[in-house]
Amino acid sequence: MNPDHDTPVDSDELIRVSDFESMKIRIEVKNTTTRTEVPKNAAVELLEIHDRGVVLALPAQSCAHGHNLMISFQATTPQKKEFSFVSTAKVELAEKLDDDDQLRITLSFLQYDEAGWRRFCDGFNSRQAEIEEFFKAARGF
Amino acid sequence: MxxxxxxxxxxxxxxxxxxxxxxxxxxxxxxxxxxxxxxxxxxxxxxxxxxxxxxxxxxxxxxxxxxxxxxxxxxxxxxxxxxxxxxxxxxxxxxxxxxxxxxxxxxxxxxxxxxxxxxxxxxxxxxxxxxxxxxxxxxxxxxxxxDPPEYLKILDRGKEELIAGKAQEALRTFEYATTLDAAPSLGHFYSGQAHNLLKATEVEEGSYNKGLEYNKIHYKCLVGLYENFAARKRHHEAYAVIKKVSHYFPANPQRLTAVLRLAIVTQSYEDVERYYRIFTSIDDRNEEMIKYICAALVVCGKYYLQQNFGSRALELFQKAAITASGRTRILREIITSLLDFGLAKQADEFLRRFPPESQKGVDYQAMSLLIMDQTSPRTLVIEKGRELLSQNLRDPIIYRVLIRRSAEHGLTHALEDLINEARKHFPDQSAIFEKAAKTPKAAPASSSAAGVPSSTGTPSQAKK
The missing domain is CATH 3.40.50.2300 (Response regulator)
Known part of the structure; x- marks a missing residue:
């Protein structure tokens, strides 16, 4: 969506289905220490991205401090652009949250493609930058 | 800062x-x-x-x-x-x-x-x-x-002056503010608001446009401009602006309703059909959006009936009926539109779309009577109308039909009581009831004139 194009709006462009769609992230987690896999329909959320790791929310009992995991992320934008990342990682911190059946884990990557990780992060960073630009234009400050 | x-x-x-x-x-x-x-x-x-x-x-x-x-x-x-x-x-x-x-x-x-x-x-x-x-x-x-920038501080001061009703002072403040920022769209928006208070609508328009020169998608300037055009009944310009707003700020169903309304007002009927196509691909539709898209389709259908594009009208009515999913008000609108053009057979097909649980209700019964009014002898219509009233099913249409048919049948004694009763329940429609008592039923526009074949089966394509 480029607001610099001041062309008349065609009715077909008036409502784009993709405007109502969010980026989708599919996450697969295998615990190579316990040789178990987090079920595909489990609630797994990618919360934070660090320089060399991530923070995830996983079902409780998925892993513990010191375990090694194999993680795979596949993100798809509303425009159907895909970007993905796979790595092995170590659980640096595993916090069981009191009132949730969730584990909050901090992972640091073990063997990974740095350039691939940067590309993956760029997928989110660029969307964040777009949002900030849009906000500034829409609000005027 | x-x-x-x-x-x-x-x-x-x-x-x-x-x-x-x-x-x-x-x-x-x-x-x-x-x-x-x-x-x-x-x-x-x-x-x-x-x-x-x-x-x-x-x-x-x-x-x-x-x-x-x-x-x-x-x-x-x-x-x-x-x-x-x-x-x-x-x-x-x-x-x-x-x-x-x-x-x-x-x-x-x-x-x-x-x-x-x-x-x-x-x-x-x-x-x-x-x-x-x-x-x-x-x-x-x-x-x-x-610690906001000076620009925003001055705007805040201007806003306070505006709220206090000091429009001229506020205008001077906002105009000063616009010198403090490289892209002062917000300042121009507030200038527009001050001009609005001063009833200077053309200058107001200019302020919003000035704001948009810096930022083509400045939300407040776009909405201000839309409201300015809408207030001045410059529908085509308002439509163009509201389309732009909806393009960049897609999620507001109220705005979609404004777009649909203006599409009708500006007779951009083909736009409505396109909006419907897009609407069907959106998962997250709310009640208001459904209501408005159905209403817009019905209005378009009426327009096509008037223009003798009957097949197209029927297609749109079908779409509206499907989207309405049993919402009886929409079905009612469709049926009354078709009957205005003497299309009783087609109207009856839409009557069958009323959900079973609503068929004892007043909307269904009123429409059923209205269809009977075009297809059945007068005495049966009167009998049916009286039966509905005795069941306490009251609707302006039921009264209108009964009053007219009673007048035609010469039932002058019952007529006055009927009119009084109708006025009691629907006082805002008194004039319509009076008229029904005096005017013989006008022949509906003929179905062939509406471009709809009289035989059953798939309507042929109306010539455009």
């Missing part, structure tokens, strides 16, 4: 801002709440300041009880939208000017972002986020409150 501070000074200024403020974090995910709290703690917030809510209702309750100065919410809070908490915060927070509302969410859709920008949310952070982005975003938003 905050932007000129170095990072250390900014961090200190933020610590000062956040000190003592109650902070509400509303997110269904405990892990997410913990992430956000950890980062805020690293920025100077203390544990005692935090209240955590896992649902919309918990968050709403916390806002009412605690009036938090900082609310950080996910856009998606179960079935509710976190953005709705902003209105709660505005309602309950006494020091709104210093408060912060931040969305931190995995919802990256343009519709959610645009809605947040429309509502003037302080900042929007997507998950997954880096701690750096989170800190920078929240800090920037907070420091805008504690």
């Amino acid at each position: 905050a932007e000129k501070l170095d990072p250390k000074a900014q961090a200190k200024a933020f610590e000062k801002y956040i000190a003592g403020k109650k902070i509400l974090i509303a997110d269904p995910s405990g892990a997410s709440r913990a992430s956000i709290a950890n980062i805020l703690a690293s920025m100077g917030a203390k544990t005692v300041q935090f209240t955590l809510a896992s649902s919309y209702l918990e968050a709403e309750d916390a806002i009412e009880r605690l009036q938090p100065g900082v609310v950080i919410a996910d856009y998606d809070l179960g079935k509710r939208c976190g953005l709705d908490l902003l209105q709660k915060q505005r309602l309950h927070n006494k020091s709104l000017a210093q408060s912060l509302f931040v969305l931190v969410t995995g919802n990256t859709s343009q519709s959610a972002v645009a809605k947040a920008a429309e509502e003037d949310v302080d900042t929007y952070i997507i998950k997954p986020f880096t701690a750096g982005v989170f800190r920078a975003s929240v800090m920037k938003a907070a420091l805008m409150k504690t």
Whole structure:
């Protein structure tokens, strides 16, 4: 969506289905220490991205401090652009949250493609930058 | 000004801002709440300041009880939208000017972002986020409150003058403000608002356009311009602007309804059909959107009947009926439109679309009588009408048909009682009942004139 194009709006462009769609992230987690896999329909959320790791929310009992995991992320934008990342990682911190059946884990990557990780992060960073630009234009400050 | 501070000074200024403020974090995910709290703690917030809510209702309750100065919410809070908490915060927070509302969410859709920008949310952070982005975003938003640029301070002064009714003074203030920023769209918007108060509608239009020169998607200038054109009944211009607003800020169903209304007013009927096609591909449709798209399709259908494009009209009525999913008001509109053109057979097909559970109701019975009025002998129509009234099914259409048929049949004695009864129940339609008693039934436009073949089966394509 480029607001610099001041062309008349065609009715077909008036409502784009993709405007109502969010980026989708599919996450697969295998615990190579316990040789178990987090079920595909489990609630797994990618919360934070660090320089060399991530923070995830996983079902409780998925892993513990010191375990090694194999993680795979596949993100798809509303425009159907895909970007993905796979790595092995170590659980640096595993916090069981009191009132949730969730584990909050901090992972640091073990063997990974740095350039691939940067590309993956760029997928989110660029969307964040777009949002900030849009906000500034829409609000005027 | 905050932007000129170095990072250390900014961090200190933020610590000062956040000190003592109650902070509400509303997110269904405990892990997410913990992430956000950890980062805020690293920025100077203390544990005692935090209240955590896992649902919309918990968050709403916390806002009412605690009036938090900082609310950080996910856009998606179960079935509710976190953005709705902003209105709660505005309602309950006494020091709104210093408060912060931040969305931190995995919802990256343009519709959610645009809605947040429309509502003037302080900042929007997507998950997954880096701690750096989170800190920078929240800090920037907070420091805008504690030490805003001169431009925004002057605008605030102007807004106070505007609220106090001092339009001329406010105008001078806003005009001065526009010299303080490289892209002063907001300043021009407020100038437009001042001109609006001074009833200078053309100059008002100019102000919004000036604002849009700096920022083509400045939301307030776009909406101001739309409202300016709409108030001046410049429908084509209003339509062009509202289409642009909907293009860049897609999620507002009320705006879609304005678009549909203007499409009809400006006779852009083919646009309505396109909107319907797009509408059918949207998953998240609300009641209002459904209502308006159905109404727009019916209006289009009526137009095509008038233009002798009967087959096309029927197609649109079919679409409206399908989308309406048994909403009886829409079916009623379709049936009355078809009967206005003498298309009783087609009207009857739509009558069959009433859900079984609604067929004892007044909408169905009124439409059934209206169809009978075109297909059955007068005496049967009168008998049916009286039966409906005896069952306490009252509708202006039932009375109208009964009054007219009774007048035609010479039932002058009963007529007066009928008219009085109709007036008692529907006083705003008195004139219509009087007219029905005097006017013989006008022959409906013939079905062939409407371009609809009289035989059953697939209507042939009407010549365009």
